[in-house]
Each structure stands twice: as C-alpha cells, then as structure tokens.
Amino acid sequence: AGSTQASETVGAPGDSGTAGTVGHGKEQEALATLLKLASAFHNISEHIRCAQDPLVPTEGLASDEDFQCNSLTSKLMRQLSDPLAICTGSIPHWCARLARAWPFLFPYNARRVFHHSCNLGLSRALQHVQQRALAQSAHSQEMQRRLEGEVAVANIARQKVRISRSRLLESAVKVMNHYGGGNT
Numbered sequence: 001a002g003s004t005q006a007s008e009t010v011g012a013p014g015d016s017g018t019a020g021t022v023g024h025g026k027e028q029e030a031l032a033t034l035l036k037l038a039s040a041f042h043n044i045s046e047h048i049r050c051a052q053d054p055l056v057p058t059e060g061l062a063s064d065e066d067f068q069c070n071s072l073t074s075k076l077m078r079q080l081s082d083p084l085a086i087c088t089g090s091i092p093h094w095c096a097r098l099a100r101a102w103p104f105l106f107p108y109n110a111r112r113v114f115h116h117s118c119n120l121g122l123s124r125a126l127q128h129v130q131q132r133a134l135a136q137s138a139h140s141q142e143m144q145r146r147l148e149g150e151v152a153v154a155n156i157a158r159q160k161v162r163i164s165r166s167r168l169l170e171s172a173v174k175v176m177n178h179y180g181g182g183n184t
Contacts, residue, residue: 035102042067042104067104076110080117083129091118 045062079085079095098105099114106114116128161179163171 038067039102039104064104065107068107069105072098073106073110076106077113080113081129081132083126086117086125086129087122 041062045067048061076095076099079091085091095114096118099111103111113128113132117125120128159179161175163175
C-alpha cells in the first residue's frame with residue numbers, strides 16, 4: 001500500500017472498465033477511496049503488530065482475516081478456475097488490479113492461485129489448473145481415474161543445470177537469462 005494506489009481506479013467485478021453511466025465515475029471514486037482507507041487501516045494494523053512495543057496494546061487489533069473479502073475471493077477463484085480464460089489471457093482486469101494493489105483483500109491460497117494462473121506462463125498455469133481439478137475431484141475415485149486417463153495438456157520439460165560453486169552468482173545470472181525469458 002502506498003501512494004501509487006491512490007491514483008489507481010478499480011472497476012467493480014463484472015465491469016468492462018468503461019463508464020457507461022453518468023454516476024459510474026463517482027462510484028469508482030468512492031470505491032477507490034474505500035480501498036485506500038482499508039489499505040491505510042491494514043498498514044496501521046500491520047505496523048502495530050510488527051512493532052511489538054509492550055506499551056502499545058494489541059488486543060482488539062484487526063487481524064489479516066478481518067480485511068479479507070469472501071465475496072471477492074469467491075469471484076476471483078471462479079475466474080481463475082476457467083481454463084479457457086487462462087489460456088486466452090482473458091482474466092478480467094479487476095482480478096489483477098485488486099490482487100496486486102490490495103493483496104490483503106484475499107487469503108494466501110487465492111493469491112497463490114492467482115500467481116500460478118497469471119504470472120508463470122501458460123504451461124505452468126495449465127498444469128496448476130489440472131492439479132487443482134485432480135485435487136478437487138479426489139473424493140470421487142471414478143472421476144480421479146477418468147482425469148488420470150486423460151492426456152496431460154501441460155507437461156513441463158525439466159532440465160538439469162550445472163552451476164559452478166566458485167562462480168555462483170555469474171552462473172545463476174546466465175541460467176536466468178537463458179531460461180527466464182521462456183514462457184513455460
């Protein structure tokens with residue numbers, strides 16, 4: 001949370017980001033103000049919690065869970081569970097805006113799914129979607145067998161890399177330059 005968030009506008013989930021009505025701009029301003037206020041409260045709470053000053057009372061202090069929004073989390077998870085949206089890169093813009101600018105609104109698991117789905121490339125995103133589908137259907141053995149019988153769409157090639165201990169940093173930079181640009 002910082003001053004960069006102050007100028008950012010956020011559309012409501014489901015919005016295309018265009019102003020369709022006269023009041024739409026005021027609604028976005030009000031939403032941005034509320035998010036900035038929640039961010040400020042979260043930052044104050046984190047600062048007090050991290051300071052661990054014995055003179056500052058911590059009872060009644062808001063926890064991380066108090067800032068999380070269950071309805072936004074379920075909408076985000078619904079968007080991230082669509083393999084077609086992930087493949088085509090058509091995850092709504094509000095997902096990335098909220099998850100990056102105000103991560104405290106989402107629990108760790110939702111942020112992790114967002115990261116896997118949007119930041120690690122298509123192959124890893126599809127592999128993660130497959131793993132989540134297998135984990136969710138693990139209670140049904142018939143469904144598990146059917147999913148395991150399907151061809152894995154997102155096999156990720158593994159490659160060993162030899163790194164010199166005496167030139168660790170240079171070797172790591174070379175590996176990152178070589179493999180870091182790939183969209184795997």
